[in-house]
Amino acid sequence: MSNTLKGAAAIVGVGTAGLGEAPGFNAMDIQALAVRAALEDAGLSLADVDGLFCANMSHTFPAISTIEYLGIAPRWIDGTNTGGSSFVAHAMSAAMALQAGLCDVALICYGATMRTGAGRMVPAAEQPTYEIPHQPRYPMTAYAMAAARHMAQFGTTREHLAEVALAARAWAQLNPDAFERGDLTMEDVLSSRMVLEPLTLRDCCLLTDGAGAVVMTRPDRARDLAQKPAYFLGGGVASYNRAISEMPDLTTTAAKDSGARAYAMAGLGPADMNVLQLYDAFTINVILFLEDLGFCPKGEGGAFVSGGHIAPGGGLPVNTNGGGLSFTHPGMYGIFTLIEATRQLRGEAGARQIPDAETVLCHGNGITLSHQATAILGSENTL
C-alpha cells in the first residue's frame, strides 16, 4: 500500500494565548483562548470541531477534560501522549483521521501555566525504576548525558552548543511574541551558571506559560477557508526507549527513523526543506536533530551550527520563532513548531519571514529523547 497521507490534510488555522505569563489563569483557560484564536483564524467555530487531538502533563485525561471544558462532543478523540512530540505526531494522526472520514475538522491543542504556578512543572507519575535511586534531575540529566557523550565522541564543544542558543535569541529578537529578546553574547552563554554539566542555564529552554492550537481539514474544504493552507506532505514517528539508560546510542536519536519516514511519504529530502522547526528543549537537541534528519553527517552538527549558520542571515533557517530557548516553552513545545511552520508558509511571519518559504520540516521530541515525531508541511506548489 502506498503512502496516501501526502496532501490528505492541511493546517487551516493556528492560534496562541497566554504566552510568557498568564497569572491567575489555568491551563484549560488559556488553551481555550488559543483554540478560539485558531478557529477564528480559519473562519470556523467550535461547533465545527468534530475531531480532537490533545496531550498535556497537568491532566490525567487531557482530551476528555478538554472536551468538557470547551463544550464540544467530537466524534474522533485521540489523547496519545508521547511527551512534547505529541502534537507533531497528532498532525499525522489528524491527517489519517480526516482522510478516513472519522472527522471533518480536527483540532490539536495544548496549554500549560507552569511559570505562574497554577500548574508548576509536574513530574510524570511513573519514573524509570532503576534511575530514580541515583537522583537524576529530569529531564536535564538525560540531555546533559547526551551532550557529554557527543562531546567525548565527536569533539563537540560548549561553544558549538552556545551557537544554538545565540541563533535562537537572534530569531527571537525578530519575533515580538518571544519571551526573551535581550541581547545575548557567546560570553554570556559560556559564563552563565552551570546547571547540569556540560549544560549551562543558557543551554536550557525557558519555562513559561502558554497555549497553542492548530486546526486541520481536508484540502477541498481548506481551499474555501480564510487562510492559505499549509499542506501535510509527510510524517513519521519513532521510539525505542522511555528511560535515558535504555537508549541504544545517546548520540543518535529515533529522529533518524521518524525523519526517514516523513521524507519517504513526502517524496522529498533534506535538501528540499526551506525552513526547520526543531524542538530545542536544550541546545544539544538541535545538533542531534540536524544530524539525524540528514542536514549534516553524524558528529558534524557542532561545526554545522557554527558561524551563525542557523541564525538569521545564515545558510539554513532553524527555529525562526526563537524556539523553546528564547520564544516560549510551556513544558511541551511541539505544537509551536506547527504554528510557526504555518505562519512561514503563509508569508505572515513579519521581520523573521523566510522569503518564498514553500517547505517546512517540523520536528518534535518527547520525554528524555524517548519519542521523535517529524512532519513536513508545504505550500500548494509542493503537492
Add this chain to the structure above:
Amino acid sequence: MTASPDRPGPPPTGPDQQFQAHVADGRLWLQTCQDCGSAIFMPRILCPHCHSLSLQWAPASGLGTVYTRSVLHRRPKPGDDRPTEHAIILVDLDEGPRIMSRLPDTPAADIRIGMRVRARIAGEDGARVVLFDPEESKT
C-alpha cells in the same frame, strides 16, 4: 530463589523482585536469555532482543566502562549540607547492558568517559543500590 535470613517473607517472584533480592543479598546478577545469549537489564519477563521467555539469572562480572556522565551543580543553600556537585553516570557493563549509577567516592572532575569501573552493592537494608568504584585504583 528462596527467602534468605536477611530477607524474611515469601520468596521473590517477578523479575524486579528477583533483581532487588539479589542486590539485597549483596550481588549484581543479570538475566541471561537462554535463546539468544543476551544479558538483560532492566529486568524483564521477556528478552527485548529475541522476545524469548527463557531467561535465567546469572552473576555479572561487575566490570564496566563509563559511557557518559552528567554533573548537577547545586546552588549552596543555608542548612543544605549536601555536596554541591552530584555526578551520575551511565555504565556499559561488560556483559552488554547499560545501567545508571554513581561513582560516589570519585570527585566529579575525575570521572572520565571511557574509564573502567567495578560494581559494588551499597546502602542500608531495604534500600540497597548498585554503585561503582574506579577499577584503575585497585590495580
